[in-house]
Amino acid sequence: MEVINKMVTLLPNVEVLKIINETRARETKKKKHDQDSKLSTLLFETSSYLNQTPVASQNEEHFCKLVEVLKPVKLTQAEILQIANLRPSSSIELQLIIEDCEERIKTEEQLELKSLQCYHRWRQNLWTRAKQPTDRKRANTEYDRAYFGFVLA
Template identity: 35%
Template sequence: MEVISENSAMLSNFEVYGLLTDIQAGRGQNKPNKHQQQLATITYETIKYLETKPCKHQSQESIIEFMKELEPFNLTKAEKVQILNLCPTTAVEIQLIVEESEERLTEDQIYSLLEVITKYNPGEQEEAETDPARD
């Protein structure tokens, strides 16, 4: 993965995860050396954290399709990135992410949005199927 402009973009967790795994593997960027121990630790800890998040199960293709399906909801770029990163599962979570959601989204739109999120978040479905404690 390549960072196009270092100073001007909101990055999704998927992009950060890809960049950090590339750095850790020494692809594209320089792998942290013994003089950059803090960078190596931050890289490791952040990757470890992101591996527990939805970005672990996302792909560039699925994100493109997901963003297309979000278009009818008239969300801001920041709201779309937050929804992509957090994959909310309840109407309350949507309301916390979308500014002035009561005025901008109907109840039906909120539930339609949750259906889109579920469709593109296979990690949650896989965890629910494999984790008997969630039943």
């Protein structure tokens, strides 16, 4: 077996889900006999998994703004990507993601990251409790503006 297209870059789960949804849309437009059943299964399973994670309530703009918020902490690109994808909810999870966390990151920055974790936990809980998409968006917008000074998404 030969690798035809090498991996060029790492992608956040937000972009992966977008690509999967676009590919699924293209596949469903094809005639039934032209569709690849294995590809359809793979797309369905991956999409189902990603839709059960926090990425389901995010978009690319949200990821970009999260990167802006994390820039002052001086994390590596891989660490930022893992934080965006995994949404750590505890200090232990954060320390597993950030190499030499206690040595590299000041106490104030750790507190900032912990408050960001609390924010994402709160937002995810709110999102799952809200019954209507408009309720979710309104609550998220108000909290984002109060917390960050701008709206994440």
